[in-house]
Amino acid sequence: MGDKKADLVLKNCSLVSVYTREIIPKTQISIIGDRIAYVGPDASHTIGPKTAVIDVKEKYVSPGFADPHVHIDQFVLPSELAKKSLLCGVTSLFSDPIDIVSAAGYKGFQEFLKLGENLPIRIFQVVPGGLPVDRKFSNSKTLSLTQEKSAIKHPHVLGLGEVFSWTKVTLRDPKTMKSISSMIDNDCIINGHTAGASEKKLNAYVSSGILSCHEPTNYDQVLDRLRLGMWIMIREGSIRRDLKDIIPSVLSNKIYLDRLMFCSDGLDPLDITKYGHIDHCIRESVKLGLEPIDAITMASRNCFDYYKMGKDLGGIAPGKLADILIFDDLKNVKPSKVFVG
Template sequence: MQIPTKFVTSSLANSISSLNSVAMGDKKADLILKNCTLLSVYTKEIIPKIQIAIVKDRIAYVGPDAVHTIGPKTIVIDIKEKYVSPGFADPHLHIDQFVLPSELAKKSLLCGVTSLFSDPIDIVSVSGYKGFQEFLKLGEDLPIRIFQVVPGGLPVDRKFSHGKSLSLSQEKLAIKHPNVLGLGEVFSWTKVTLRDSKTMQSLYSMLEKDCVINGHTAGASEKKLNAYVASGILSCHEPINFEQVLERLRLGMWIMIREGSIRRDLKEIISCVMSNGINLDRLMFCSDGLDPLDIVKYGHIDHCVRESIKLGLHPIDAISMASKNCFDYYNMSKDLGGIAPGKLADILIFDDLNSIKPNKVFVGGKLVVSNGHFVTSIKKKIIPPWIKKTVKLKELSPKDFVIKSKKNTVFANTILMQTEIITKLGSVELVSKDGSVHASFDKDVWKVAAFDRIRGTNKHSIGFLENFGADIGALASTWSFHENDMIVIGSNDSDMSIAANTLIKNQGGLVVIKSGKIIASLPLQLAGIVSTDSFENVLSNFEQINKSIVDSGCKFSRPHLIPLFLPFLALPSARITSGGIVDVKRRSYVNPIQ
């Protein structure tokens, strides 16, 4: 496949004459990096005193002496024997979260990540094919390479899901775009093993066009896993231990070891991989998505490389997993993944192999990071007004959060929080006053509501949530996996309506209310899931959201994840959507009152 022309000034096919001429010295290079200590991902050697000649955006020569490529206009940079490696890649993450791609690019490049492979599932859930097209534009013409896939997980469950998805004809149109590489994680693997008609047609269309299909095999094993792999899905980022990694590797899968804001699986897996002498060629690192706080605290793929080296992995093996292996998987190895003639000049320079913090980053031969600072400019994108108007709800009142009952006491079915993500069905006795069932601070029982904010149907459901533990009035969010309902958690109907109306007015975000007042807010203006503010503002607001809830006594350290996962139908056991409370295992709705 060709690298998209909007990222670069050349394709390999169009560059062979100039690259050949510079390598021979018949023409002169634009840039020379001399006195490099090359970390070769091809031979696992550390090679001193190497010179790299670059013409336009590609490497023409790698060897001991590039003097024959130097002309009067050639820029020569003395690397002073520092280490040089290919740029890192994150082979699977969701960048339709928190900040615009342009803001994420700045932080990722500081970490040496020069390529991102994005699965924009929530943009599609909110705004369909039209939103997918707009999001592609937001990822173009940036000093980082952003590749996209068609979301492969929508709808999560046709019986209950109501988010938008792409039709088969739209999927076929999407993969014609040079930035779109194939199908994103097919995480409802039962659709594959049960040969769901639409899913199988999607797989067929992708394979027919020689596209990559990413996997999600949590909970699958033996014959089900075999059927999944036999259907052309050859990667997975879900293994959480070595046994799961090994089973998938033995079936020819590629493994993306996840180290991100939702899960961190690297430490256990890498240690076992090394102790068992497993071939590393099909192993990669991925984040699956990073929140602003984690990017600042840990970094990105550079963190994975650092941690693996600390655990005893050879530095070049760690760098290969962060670069070469990713591009091998995506069938892009002729263009990216190493430092060699013909490759795009995505190059990192390190002072040492312990910190793994690049002091210089080149993308396509252009310097974008120097001495820990972002040194290039990004042109601001125009965002169409319609994608900022996706909270299609009228003003709500406290009456919209009432659960009626004529009895004095009732037994309620609850969504019992075990972690921020994992739930189960619970049961509790609650008091009913004036025909309305109330939440209970003493029993740590809250109301939870889900509103369809995408289609303007006014459809909503109300239930009870248990084991939240925060002394606040309400927490509301328009960002949720992958229905993107507006979720409102509250101790009283008044604060719940204030929280909801704040997000309706702001057209998206997260907000915390106490005694009728806003105590923390994170605006998410684009489709209700991405902020158009600077990374620094988003970081500050995000920290305040969690801090305000945790400081008020919440039992969980990352409370923003609770409304995010409450509608996620791919996880057991109890979820809520605008259609009602769902028992995921039984695939049935549950009444809030027994």
């Protein structure tokens, strides 16, 4: 109501509303601390003598982007990826540290968690799921059930990472099933990996409580999983590039977009320098015919809805954390300013 004055006001914004699928002109946004306090036509009641006011000059303003599935530890330290990702408008990373845990176990997980703290980007972690892939042929380390339960008590640890040996689910491997059960009991997210699974096996996998996958490489695989209630992270990164084989058919078949996201799965330094990060996914999808506002929604709101974090992140609205981007061109998104809280 203006009783407490804003620290920052952005005026003359062309607001990209991921809630109503519209561009709202001449919007003003008030920010107090790390939260948005007001979004509307007139924020004058929130402006005090110490309030900084930035005239955006009718540039586009959107929520920060998220990468919902990335293996940071395959290539770089979190601090190094943060430097590049922020320039691409990515304000949140959802990390699955398979490599560091395979080599260093629970101690490695704890250290990697620390490396993601106190950075100018939000890094959320999951406990790697399904390590080792096959105990007969792998000496990779993993977390015990007790360590998993301890790990998810940390506010930035959201659940279980991709359970990439899906046969452990269909064959009901005891350790895997206990991990999944524990995560469900604690209302945690469980990420999936369903490459090669179909029909009965895919149904069994989904029925265990695993509701996402980043492995579809074509539209038919996307549709099979959407029909079973899964969320799909369309991969475009250094491991594979699947956008061109999925987006055109998504558009021609006019399916719902609310369970679709973009993810990198992992980016090496050369690729992020040459192409970008999630901003590249938006630009490429727009070239393939996706409406810019839909691409931005997939890059922001959909990710946080999947992770059950929509109360705090994913859009620009009162009460939300102030992760905000400013850019000139809706069809060629390249952030000129990035705010993280």
